[in-house]
Amino acid sequence: MNIREITPQIFYVGVNDRTTVRFESLWPLPAGVSYNSYIVKDKKTALIDTVELGEAYALFGHLDDLLGDTPVDYLVVNHMEPDHSGSIPLLAARYPQMKIVGNRQTVAMIGGFYHIDDPDRFIIVADGDTLPLGDRTLRFLLTPMVHWPETMMTFEESSSTLFTGDAFGTFGALNGGVVDFETDIELYLSEAYRYYSNIVGKYGKFVVRAMNKVLPLAPKYICPTHGPVWHEHIDRIAAIYDQLANYRSDAGVTIVYGSMYGNTEAVAEALASALAARGEKHIRLFNAGKDEMSFIISEAFRYDGLIVGSPTYSMTLFPPVDTFMKAMKTREVSGKTLGLFSSFTWSAAAGKELAAYAEQMNLPVAAALEMKQSMNDDTAKAIEDFADAFILALRKSREQK
Ligand SMILES: Cc1cc2nc3c(=O)[nH]c(=O)nc-3n(C[C@H](O)[C@H](O)[C@H](O)COP(=O)(O)O)c2cc1C
Ligand SMILES: [Fe+2]
Ligand SMILES: [Fe+2]
Structure with a gap:
């Protein structure tokens, strides 16, 4: 069971995949991979990203355990690659009142991949827009090509928690610990080089642009879609991404x-x-x-x-x-x-x-x-x-x- 309160009212609800042999049918996963989802719980409840379709019911189990009968009000879609978007249709059917939050390109891709196109289901956001949940507010920051054109990041202002999508992600399923200080991060740091070079490597200048945009927010928690949540060692993962994105060897x-x-x-x-x-x-x-x-x-x-x-x-x-x-x-x-x-x-x-x-x-x-x-x-x-x-x-x- 991988539910963990990261900081008050923000929960990790992601899943581990120790079965898939090759990520994107290409990249071996000797230590597995995690698909990370997060819940921000307030007067309204927001889910940040979903998981690969094969793991959908593991995610739903976490949502039931954490939320009981409380519905998910908003699904924030930071990234449309199917390792994160694959469960959207099942989730949308499960929570008929849930609004899907994304930018224009996200919404177009949801139509294309999953044939959900009822405008009432969507809240379309632009760069810098905010969504109040109660005491907490989500702010959306467009970070195109990290690693698809629709990619964005979501910042929860009161706790300084940044949901970064694939950026700052690593291969390696989580082994009990979720936040960096709860686990041996050396495995994940070494897998960060492989993850970055294999998956994000082409988009260095966009990664640099995104880092310059979001790191000045001084996030206390960085919550990527793969690998551990970064808190005590943000400097280490940021240094690796900075080095590789700038092609420093x-x-x-x-x-x-x-x-x-x-x-x-x-x-x-x-x-x-x-x-x-x-x-x-x-x-x-x-x-x-x-x-x-x-x-x-x-x-x-x-x-x-x-x-x-x-x-x-x-x-x-x-x-x-x-x-x-x-x-x-x-x-x-x-x-x-x-x-x-x-x-x-x-x-x-x-x-x-x-x-x-x-x-x-x-x-x-x-x-x-x-x-x-x-x-x-x-x-x-x-x-x-x-x-x-x-x-x-x-x-x-x-x-x-
Ligand atoms: C399917 C195949 C195609 C080859 N094509 C060429 C070629 O176009 N020109 C050439 O000079 N040698 C060609 N060779 C010969 C190779 O240079 C030779 O097999 C050499 O041993 C390959 O280096 P290696 O020992 O490091 O494998 C070919 C060999 C094979 C098996
Ligand atoms: Fe991706
Ligand atoms: Fe991903």
Whole structure:
């Protein structure tokens, strides 16, 4: 049972999902995920966001336990992605008098997804509008593209509680504790990097804009739609979001390679040794054909050195490496020191394709090498030269920070 009074009259009523294997059918959930909903109880009762459809009855059980026969007067919809909106139709049927509160884009999406379009069911709000509940008042702040265009945040003024939708969210189901000081937050902080880079990563400038808009309100509680409620450690989660949204990196090198028969992999291993020999400590190698893209993206997003290698495969990149590069491009990754290596047997193409991605992403290539078939003395020398050039560029970029 996950009902918790966070601050007087504001309750956590969310649910844990320990069953779904991949969030958005893409991102693995080794520690599960929570869909967070909140109740603000006053003369009028407001529910902030719902949960994924499969968990709807778990949410309704919480509402029955907390509210008894008292109906929900308002449903505030901060975000329409179905992990939060999926239970809206069932909830609307359960509480026929309940008004759905959202902005114009929210309401249009509710019509499109759930075919609810009776204007009497909606209260349409604009940026800065307020909704009094009694002693408490909700204020709505539009924060588009965090992470869909209709996204908004809701601020409860008397308690300084900010309901932030996906922003400041993390993967990881809740393990009993709800507010950060009740739980071991290290799991959630490490999952915050993966959550941000996988889900929100493309929208950095919108996240920055939203943070500049809402953090000056000095919220005492930050209530996201995934992961713990932030109270004592707002500075830590805000620092991670600030870092990633501004594409600031930690010091480290991520080496991502594809290899079918081990030849390109041997270059990746040799490059890692050469970088370690030059004093680089945080080096992680990922086999793009085997390792989960979710974790590769997260590491590559976080650290400042990125080296990518691919064999030539049917005159293009090895497919998982292409997927990885596309993920970097989609997320508009910038500020990395980039190195590229490639291999071929009879006709080279991978090196050119990697360079084309670098150009599209406006990332200068600090070092590159191409190998025919397998390692020989020339490759060994090229690896040493690559490592020298790469380290030089990496150290220079760190000095400039
Ligand atoms: C399906 C397939 C397609 C390939 N296409 C090309 C190609 O277009 N050009 C080329 O030079 N080598 C090509 N190769 C040969 C690879 O370069 C060779 O298999 C090499 O061992 C791959 O590097 P690895 O040992 O790191 O897997 C292809 C190999 C496979 C299995
Ligand atoms: Fe979302
Ligand atoms: Fe979400």
